[in-house]
Amino acid sequence: MENTSKEAQVKLDLSVSLGPLRLQNPLLLASGTWGFGEGLSSYLDLSILGALVTKGISLHPRPGNPPPRIAETPCGLVNAIGLENPGLEIFKRDIWPRLACFKVPLLVNVFGQNVEEYLAVVEGLLETKIQGIEVNISCPNVKKGGLQFGQDPKTVALLIKDIRDIWPRLLVVKLSPVGPVFEVAESALDAGADALTVANTYPALVVDVIRRKPDIAAGFGGLSGPAIKPLTLRLVREIYRRLKAPIIGCGGITSGQDVLAYILAGAKAVQIGTATLLDPMAPARILEEIEDLLRQIHEYRLAQLTGELQD
Ligand SMILES: Cc1cc2nc3c(=O)[nH]c(=O)nc-3n(C[C@H](O)[C@H](O)[C@H](O)COP(=O)(O)O)c2cc1C
Incomplete structure (x- = not known):
């Protein structure tokens, strides 16, 4: 039966601001779980999202890792896709024009x-009308013997400052959840990042004991899904407490409850990844759940809840 109570008619304000962007709601599609998001559009009206984050784009095309690339674990997923993508030029020529039709703000990872x-990719994206970029710093730095960019606060500071110098639109830095996370977060913000995505997947291993081999051809992979939610929630809380940074929470979100937990812990917005593999329509359901929860707690402006978790 339709709920006609006064409570149900109150207009909710789910909008959030991230740097220069104002999003209609805090739900973003996380990078990579649906490639460029196009496949998901058969199940979900993408224009209901706050924004869509694309799979990672590099200067040159990358074939990614050999299969198997994904292994299921209890409450999670380990992946080692290897950042497969068609490269900047094909993205600009073929993919961006198609994504622009979805009427949803686009952040390119x-x-x-x-x-x-990194700089060549960012410069190339200036020619498009994308609304922002998300810089993935969980990648091996070839000039530093393969050490990930995101493990060294000084390298992160230099990288993000150089990007900030040429990129005037929304600049988000996606943190690795391991290593000197707080120092890296601070470096990224000091260098001019508008917001931080907290966080990427956790390094993980799945073993096939009969074959005595890892389940995934590349060996190690990254763990995502509900298994990581309490770990990433803690990171969001700590980063918010220490730095009062604009945070996009990302890790294991499957419900409206999860979204509010991240927002209370300190996030302004959130990203949903693995949950959409199980249920491509999850973001629509999660939006409804957020609205129901806000009405239940008589809070009509979502943005007011950021960081409001009581100790
Ligand atoms: C299959 C798959 C591919 C991913 N590809 C990328 C990627 O290209 N770039 C990136 O920054 N993160 C990538 N991620 C990480 C997600 O964007 C997200 O940070 C992570 O999965 C945690 O969120 P979740 O638990 O909601 O999935 C990928 C994750 C999965 C499962």
Whole structure:
């Protein structure tokens, strides 16, 4: 039966601001779980999202890792896709024009093997009308013997400052959840990042004991899904407490409850990844759940809840 109570008629304000962007709601599609998001559009009206984050784009095409690339674990998923993507030029020529039709703000996830490659991708994206970039710093830095960019606060500071110098639109930095996370977060913000995505997947291993081999051809992979939610929630809380940073929470979200938990812990917005593999329509359901919860707690402006978790 339709709920006609006064409570149900109150207009909710789910909008959030991230740097120069104002989003209609805090739900973003996380990078990579649906490639460029196009496949998901058969199940979900993408225009209901706050924004869509694309799979990672590099300067040159990358074939990714050999299969198997994904293994299921209890409450999670380990993947080692290897950042497969068609490269900047094909993205600009073929993919961006198609994505622009979905009427949803677009953040392009970018990465490189060295600082010059990151900068070349970002510069190339200036010619498009995308609303923002998300810089994935969980990639090996070829010039530093393969150490991930995101493990060294000084390298992150230089990289993000160089990107900030040429990129005037929304600039989000996606953190790795391991290593000197707080120092890296601070470096990224000091260098000019508008917001931080907290966080990427956790390094993980799944073993096939009969074959005595990892389940995934590449060996290690990254763990995502509900298994990581309490770990990433803690990171969001700590980063918010220490730095009062604009945070996009990302890790294991499957419900409206999860979204509010991240927002209370300190996030302004959230990303949903693995949950959409199980249920491509999850974001629509989660939006409804957020609205129901806000009405239940008589809070009509979502943005007011950021960081309001009581100790
Ligand atoms: C299959 C798959 C591919 C992914 N590809 C990328 C990627 O290209 N770039 C990136 O920054 N994160 C990538 N991620 C990480 C997700 O964007 C997200 O940070 C992570 O999965 C945690 O969120 P979740 O638990 O909601 O999935 C990928 C995750 C999965 C499962």
